[in-house]
Amino acid sequence: MTAKRLLEDATAALEAAGVPSPRVDAELLLSHVTGVPRALLAVAARPNDLQRKTYLEMIDARARRVPLQHITGSTAFRYVDLEVGPGVFVPRPETEVLAGWAIESCAALEAPVVVDLCTGSGAIALSVLDEVPSARVHAVELDEAAYGWAVRNLAGTGIDLRQGDAADAFADLDGTVDVVVANPPYIPLDAWESVAPEARDHDPSLALWSGDDGLDTMRMIEATAWRLLKPGGAVGAEHADVQGESAPAVFAARWSDVRDHDDLAGRPRFVTARRP
Template identity: 60%
Template sequence: MLHSPGERPPNPRSVLLAEVAQATQRLADAGVPSPRFDAEELAAHVHGVKRGELHTVPDADFDARYWEAIARREAREPLQHITGRAFFRYLELHVGPGVFVPRPETESVVGWAIDAVRAMDVVEPLIVDLCTGSGAIALALAQEVPRSRVHAVELSEDALQYAQKNVAGSRVVLHHGDALSALPELDGQVDLVVSNPPYIPLTEWEYVAPEARDHDPGLALFSGEDGLDTIRGIERTAHRLLRPGGVVVIEHADTQGGQVPWIFTEEKGWADAADHPDLNNRPRFATARRATP
């Protein structure tokens, strides 16, 4: 099509870009932490493309369902619940109401765990993931430690349904059960126990971000007055499951730095208990090694 001098040709991206800009402002006004990213991710989801392909969506194809998705995010419904997916390391996971949405902070936990397992002189390391939720940690370990044997334990039936979808076709063996009494048949044999358990104190409820407080299952968030009840129980489970020299890796809140290693004491049969920082240099997870008699 020819255009008269001085006339600007129509921009095929003008409508979509304008809508994304408007949506970004709405999400920012609602207090959403990453408004531009979320506005683009929702546009890509609604139009069935990747974020980097938004420029390929013609104006005529603009989908009014975009504003329905923006309204849900504006109300602080998690982005991952709206899209039905979450990304974790190299994985794309099914998530939604009833299962904890994996966070980027936990990727540091998995990275340390992978390095620890690779450093072991074990041909087929045996790994147990307690409180697996969506199965994110277990799947990442199975994918990145190729000869590992991975067992994952989850108590919630709602979360278990998502985990079953996610681990289908993988080497992960999924168990419906309580992390505090799980897998007695593996006692003394496990090389690595890893967990992202509930660790928020009940007294902190009102300070939790709406996306987590109102949408993540409480079972995956809160654990007693100081937030450490489940971690204390996992300490006992890990000591029972691990072989001498085996390692436990457990996530905790950044405000609990220094507290969790004291749960894994020498008197209880542990050695080398220590805290480790996340990518923002905040204390995020603790590790310990089952002492060798």
């Protein structure tokens, strides 16, 4: 079977399964199996029997809405590559904008101290260090399985990674931190049906659900950031696109320069604030 026919059949199967980007996913998986760049698949890919068998198994898994990144075992985030799989939240492109804010916030500082709360795979922490090598980066993750993935991704970087609850993490850094950044869980408990199967069925529960209004963890982030930050320090935290007003309201009482920011699609995505 030619690569073209494989792609056509795979795309049809993924489309029938409701996968949002069937052709792209079909191409990415065939490129992963054969090592041929996506742009050259139709002319250069010559999958052998083992590659075809592996590819069809991957397409079957994707049709069952297993995340693409779990199938390939990796994902790109800004300028770094991360290992991901069952037990860890797969970082989304929207979060790259939040990471960019954290990086820009460090730009004018000589040796910024950065804390990444709810680090998951370690995506934001690793990106900050990659783009601001002078930064002293600390990260914490509660979930044991996710922490294991962070250990893999941050090994050898010098990032201070700890396992524990972000609510009381890094007491030794109280009042000394320049930037706190977090991609916390923010989905309300009653929003189960609205969540894509890739997230609902495969991302860890601790990374998704956050109380009746989706803001329980945001309130914890607000309190923890207040404790950690030095005067003038900044916090940034991701939220759902329907929380463009409710998330900033969490910081309204005692923070200055409270602002909400859109993602690349123009949807409300993260709040930032500064400790007076």
